[in-house]
Each structure stands twice: as C-alpha cells, then as structure tokens.
Amino acid sequence: MNAWSNIKAIMKRELGGYFTSPIAYVFLVIFLLLTGFFTFTVGNFFERGEASLVSFFTWHPWLYLFLVPAVGMRLWSEERRLGTLELLLTLPITAWQAIVGKFLASWLFLALALALTFPVVITVNWLGQPDNGVIMAGYVGSLLLAGAYLAISCMTSAMTRNQVISFILSVMICLFLILAGYTPVTDLLTRFANPVVTQTIASFSVMTHFEAFQRGVLDTRDVVFFASVIGFALFATGVIIRNQRAG
Amino acid sequence: MIKVENLTKAFGAKLAVNDLSFSVERGEVLGFLGPNGAGKSTTMRMVTGFIPPTSGNISVGGHDVLEDPIGAKRLMGYLPENAPGYADMTVRGFLNFVAELRGMRGDERKRAVNHAVELCFLENVLYQTIDTLSKGYKHRTCLAQSLIHDPAVLILDEPTDGLDPNQKHEVRNLIKRMGENKAIVFSTHILEEVEAVCSRVIIIDRGSIVANGTPAELKARSELAGAVHVRAHGMPAATLSERLAQVPGAARVEILGDVDGRVEVRVYADKSAGATLTRSVAEAAAREGWQLDEIHTEEGRLDEVFRTITLPDTIKAAA
Structure with a gap:
C-alpha cells in the first residue's frame, strides 16, 4: 500500500x-462555454427535436483536441524546466508512481470538468425523455477519450522542457488519431487503398471507438482500445524519462 | 555509509566522471572541490540515484543505489544544484509534500516539518509561495526539504550558493553540527568554507580525483606552507634577504615590501628540511642583531593548492 500512498501524495x-x-x-x-456553444449553437440541440445528447458528445473529440493537451502539457516539462524532476526522482518513490500519480490527478481534473456539464443532462431530461443509459455510456466514452489524449500529452510533455512544443506535438498526434477514422478521410482513403487497409487505419482512430459509446454501446473492445492507448503512452513516458536520465 | 567504486559516467564521447572511488563514514563531512564542469554535480546525481552511472558501484548504507534505489534514497537527503522547488506551492505545502513522500503522516509529519523549518529559519515565509521567495530563502527551503527526515546521509550541491554572509555562516554551522552524526558530502566553490566545515576534502578535475585529504594536509602541499614572514627595520631589504637565504632550511626569499626602511620579506621553506625554519630564522636574528618587528610562520593557502592542482596543463607549462 506504500505505492498507493505515494501516488496519492503526488496526485494531491x-x-x-x-x-x-x-x-x-x-x-x-x-x-x-465551448461545450455549451457547440451543443446548442453549432450542434442545433433544440432544432433536432430529439431527446438525446448526440449534439453534445459529437464535438468532444475536437474540443479535447486542444483542451486536453493544454492540461497535460505542463505535467513533465514544467518539472524539467524548474529542475524539480531531480528532486522528485531522488525521493524514495519510483518513476512509475510519479507518472501514474500525475496522470490520475489530471484525469481527475478532466473528470471534474466533464461532471460540471451536468446541466445539459438536466436540460434534456426536463425537455423530454432521453435514454439515460445512452447518456451514461457517452460520458464513460468521453472520459476514456480524454484519458487517451491526456496520456499522449503526458508522453509529449516528457519529451521536452518547452510547453509549447509539448502542446503542438500532442495536438498533432491526437489529430492523427481523430483523422484516421474521420469519415471524410476514410472516404478519401477508400478511393485508392483496399478496404482492409482503410479499416485497419480507421481502427486506430479514436473516432471509430468513441462512436459506439455515443450510441450507448459499451463494447469491451472499445474500452480495451482506450485503455491500451493510455497504457502505451504512459509506458512510453516512463521510457522517455529513463532515457533522459541516462543521458 | 557512502561507498563509491570506480564510478564512471560518459555523456556521448565525453567522460564527465572518470573512475572515481571514495567513501564517507558517519561523522565525516566531505568537501567536494573542483572547477566548474569538473564532474561534481554529475557525481552527486549518480550517488543520489538521479542518473545511472555508465559503470561502477555506489552503495549507501549498504543499499546498492542501482539494485535497491528506494532503500538507498530513504537514507539520503539531497539538495540539488540551484535548489529547485515547485513555484506555485507554499513553503509549508512543499515541505508537507516531501514529508509525505518520505512516508511521514499526522503528528510525525507535523513535527518533522516544524523541526526543518526551525533549523533553516523559515518561520517568516511559511505561507509564501516559493516563486515569491528571495534566493536565500528559496535555497534554505530546499535545504529544509533535504533534512526533513533526519537522514543518515546528506548530499548537498552548493548549499551556500546565493546566501548572504550571515546565512552562509548559519548554514556552515548547521552542516558542521549535523556532520557529527551523519555522513555529509557537499560541493562548493568557496575555499574558506572547506576549511571551516570539512573533515576531508576531495578535489576533482576533469572527472578524476586529483587530491584527497584533510584540509590541513592539503594546505601543507602549498608552497607557502611553513614559510616564514619577517618584518624588520634598520637594514636594506637586499641585505636582509641575502642573509636570510643562507639560513638553514630556507629555499628562497621574496621581498614583499621596503617602505621607509621598514622591510617585509617572506622566506620559503625547503620542504625536505622539516618544520624548523622559524626557529632558525629567529636564532639568526638574535645572533646577528636584526631589529625584528614581527615574525610568524605561514600556513598553506588552499586556494593556491587548488590553483596549482586544477590548472590545465597548458597554463601550468606556460607559468
């Protein structure tokens, strides 16, 4: 339980x-503000005339594209810039505890932000009778999506002491993960690649996996996808930090 | 407590630390001296487990730093160079955080934090955030962090950097006091500090140990050590220096001043002759009736030893 109390201290x-x-x-x-704007103005929440939060969740991959790297960019680059990395890693904790602690703290923060969108749920319930199971699944998917982006931001943050570079790198990687399965892009791909290739590329995309959640489907494969993106990116973070220390 | 064997660190083709071996026991304060870029900080970073060595062994209190880093880190307190701290935290919050990661809870933590605050005189800034602190306070905050768990081993990278003379004095006394029952390694550029605090000195140059001994031993290596300083009047400097050069045990004589018949000379000792030069000079003066105002034996000067040892060969050859 020592590991967990270290993780907790770092999270705190x-x-x-x-x-x-x-x-x-x-x-x-x-x-x-942005979720409100996208849901009600761009997403035509009222004009749709249906009791669902589709117009709310559809925009999340795009919204997170810029907002999540903004939360994650400082995680490690700030430590390196201030020199506190040396302090942190010479305390009796493992690098893993630090990585997990930092990731969980930021994820918790994103979860809080997401939880504060509860008025849309109230609104839609007040106006009609939505399927709250679908909404729940949407929230779970959105949280996993945010976690995947965040883990990638962690990784790019460990690469550099410059937060701007860290931000741009993670936006690029996340953008790739969106575009690989974004309908206009997959349409373009099918024109000159065979369907198997297109599908393989699309299966790497967060869009493909996030869509199922929006429809209210909690598929293990989608959960595993997000979990493995998180796991992989955090593992890469550990490798990057270790290599930097080795000089 | 600290045992370092054949420690080597290469950054690319550059050898930052080259085959370093030393050990520090409880009750010892080891001063790390050396020019900038000599490998002091790199060595300390390896001992504290921040960076892995290219080769060699480090053990702290019986824990191998590579095999059991957590066990070794528990025993150590570390003040990194430039005393980093989380800019947005208060001093109290920062110390609490470190104490928590050191495994302290509740009352134990409170006591440890209060004690560290007291030792480092931080009472006035407890609720200030670290980015608003002056350099001296920032430094002491980081020092407090390294002391919080009363570690058996302390590694301090330039602990008095950026402090004012009073604070320097306080920190030196603190190190000296703690050195009585801890093993302490600290690096510095200030030579007087070494004399005041250290029980042993290691001078590093370009990654290798070039001198290792007590401050007194090192000072004895100075050309000045054992030299006799003489002030006299009533005779020309040239005559006095000529006579002094013939005193047994004198290597050479340097005229330091000759103002209004008051002469000041220094007689360098022939190191092989033993420490009797002062007596010989005094006897010669009595015999020949020189009018001496002052005579004393000089101790060696650490800065001179430091310069002769660490000057690059090219400059040494030219000099």
Whole structure:
C-alpha cells in the first residue's frame, strides 16, 4: 500500500497545483462555454427535436483536441524546466508512481470538468425523455477519450522542457488519431487503398471507438482500445524519462 | 555509509566522471572541490540515484543505489544544484509534500516539518509561495526539504550558493553540527568554507580525483606552507634577504615590501628540511642583531593548492 500512498501524495500536489494557479478556473470556464456553444449553437440541440445528447458528445473529440493537451502539457516539462524532476526522482518513490500519480490527478481534473456539464443532462431530461443509459455510456466514452489524449500529452510533455512544443506535438498526434477514422478521410482513403487497409487505419482512430459509446454501446473492445492507448503512452513516458536520465 | 567504486559516467564521447572511488563514514563531512564542469554535480546525481552511472558501484548504507534505489534514497537527503522547488506551492505545502513522500503522516509529519523549518529559519515565509521567495530563502527551503527526515546521509550541491554572509555562516554551522552524526558530502566553490566545515576534502578535475585529504594536509602541499614572514627595520631589504637565504632550511626569499626602511620579506621553506625554519630564522636574528618587528610562520593557502592542482596543463607549462 506504500505505492498507493505515494501516488496519492503526488496526485494531491498535482491537483493542488491546478487550483492554486488560475489554470483550473480558466480551463473550466472555457471548457463549459465551448461545450455549451457547440451543443446548442453549432450542434442545433433544440432544432433536432430529439431527446438525446448526440449534439453534445459529437464535438468532444475536437474540443479535447486542444483542451486536453493544454492540461497535460505542463505535467513533465514544467518539472524539467524548474529542475524539480531531480528532486522528485531522488525521493524514495519510483518513476512509475510519479507518472501514474500525475496522470490520475489530471484525469481527475478532466473528470471534474466533464461532471460540471451536468446541466445539459438536466436540460434534456426536463425537455423530454432521453435514454439515460445512452447518456451514461457517452460520458464513460468521453472520459476514456480524454484519458487517451491526456496520456499522449503526458508522453509529449516528457519529451521536452518547452510547453509549447509539448502542446503542438500532442495536438498533432491526437489529430492523427481523430483523422484516421474521420469519415471524410476514410472516404478519401477508400478511393485508392483496399478496404482492409482503410479499416485497419480507421481502427486506430479514436473516432471509430468513441462512436459506439455515443450510441450507448459499451463494447469491451472499445474500452480495451482506450485503455491500451493510455497504457502505451504512459509506458512510453516512463521510457522517455529513463532515457533522459541516462543521458 | 557512502561507498563509491570506480564510478564512471560518459555523456556521448565525453567522460564527465572518470573512475572515481571514495567513501564517507558517519561523522565525516566531505568537501567536494573542483572547477566548474569538473564532474561534481554529475557525481552527486549518480550517488543520489538521479542518473545511472555508465559503470561502477555506489552503495549507501549498504543499499546498492542501482539494485535497491528506494532503500538507498530513504537514507539520503539531497539538495540539488540551484535548489529547485515547485513555484506555485507554499513553503509549508512543499515541505508537507516531501514529508509525505518520505512516508511521514499526522503528528510525525507535523513535527518533522516544524523541526526543518526551525533549523533553516523559515518561520517568516511559511505561507509564501516559493516563486515569491528571495534566493536565500528559496535555497534554505530546499535545504529544509533535504533534512526533513533526519537522514543518515546528506548530499548537498552548493548549499551556500546565493546566501548572504550571515546565512552562509548559519548554514556552515548547521552542516558542521549535523556532520557529527551523519555522513555529509557537499560541493562548493568557496575555499574558506572547506576549511571551516570539512573533515576531508576531495578535489576533482576533469572527472578524476586529483587530491584527497584533510584540509590541513592539503594546505601543507602549498608552497607557502611553513614559510616564514619577517618584518624588520634598520637594514636594506637586499641585505636582509641575502642573509636570510643562507639560513638553514630556507629555499628562497621574496621581498614583499621596503617602505621607509621598514622591510617585509617572506622566506620559503625547503620542504625536505622539516618544520624548523622559524626557529632558525629567529636564532639568526638574535645572533646577528636584526631589529625584528614581527615574525610568524605561514600556513598553506588552499586556494593556491587548488590553483596549482586544477590548472590545465597548458597554463601550468606556460607559468
């Protein structure tokens, strides 16, 4: 249980770091404004005339594309810039505990942001009779999606002490994960690649896997997909940090 | 407590640390000296387990730093170079965080934090965030962090850097006091600090140990060590120095000043002759009736030893 208490201590510090600086509040306000804007204005929530949150969840992959790397970019690059990495890794904890602690703290923060969107759920329930199971599945999918992006941001953050570079790199990687399964792109691909190739590429995309959640389907394969993206990116983070220390 | 054997670190083709071996016991304060880039910080980073060595063994309190890093890190307190700290945390929050990762809870943690705060004089800034602290306070905050679990081994990378003279004095006393029952390694550029605090000194140059001994032993290697400083009046400097050069045990004489008939000379000792030069000079003065105002034996100077040992060969050859 020692490992867990170390992870908890790191989570606590990391979360505290969000809330003692304006980052947390700026992020929460912008996140809520944007989800509202996309759901009601761009997504035509009212004009659709259906009691569902499709117009809410559809935009999440795009919204997270910029917002999640903004949360994750400082995780490791800040430690390297301040020199606190040396302090952290000479304390009696393993690099894994630090990586997991930091990741969980940021994920928890994103979960909080997502939880604060509860008024849309109330709204849709007040206006009609939506399938709340589908909405729940949508939230689970959205949280996993955010976790996958976040893990990638962790990884790019460990690569550099420059937060801007870290941000741009993770946006690029996440954008690739979206586009690989984005309908206009897959349509383009089918024109000159055979369907098997197109499908293989699309199966790497977060879009393909996120769609099932939006339809209310909790498929193990989709959960495994997101979990393995998270696992892989965090593992890569560990390798990057170890290589940097080896010099 | 600390045992380092054949430690080597290469960054690419460059050898930062080359086959370093030393050990530090409880009750010892080891001073690490060396020019910038000599490999002091790299060595400390390896001992604390931050970077792995290219080859060699390090053990701290019987724990191998590579095999059992957590066990070794538990015993160590470490103040990294430039005293990093989380900018957005308060001093108290930061110390609490470190204490928690050191496995302390509740009352035990509170006591440990308070004690560290007291030792490092941080009472006035407890609730300030670290980015608002002056350099001296920032440094002491990081020092407090390294002491919080009362470690058996302390590794301090330039602990007095950026402190004012009073704070330097306090920190030196603290190190000296703690050195009585801990094994301490600290690096510095300030030579007087070494004399004031260390029980042993290692000088590193270009990754290798070039000198290892007590401050007194090192000072004895100085050309100045054992030299006799003489002030006299009533005779020309040239005559005095000529006579002094004939005193047994004198290697050469340097005229330091000759103002209004007051002469000041230094007689360098012939190291092989033993430590009797001062007596010989005094006897010669009595015999020949020189009017001496002052006579004393000089101790060696560490900065001189440091310079002769660590100057690059090219400069040495030219000099």
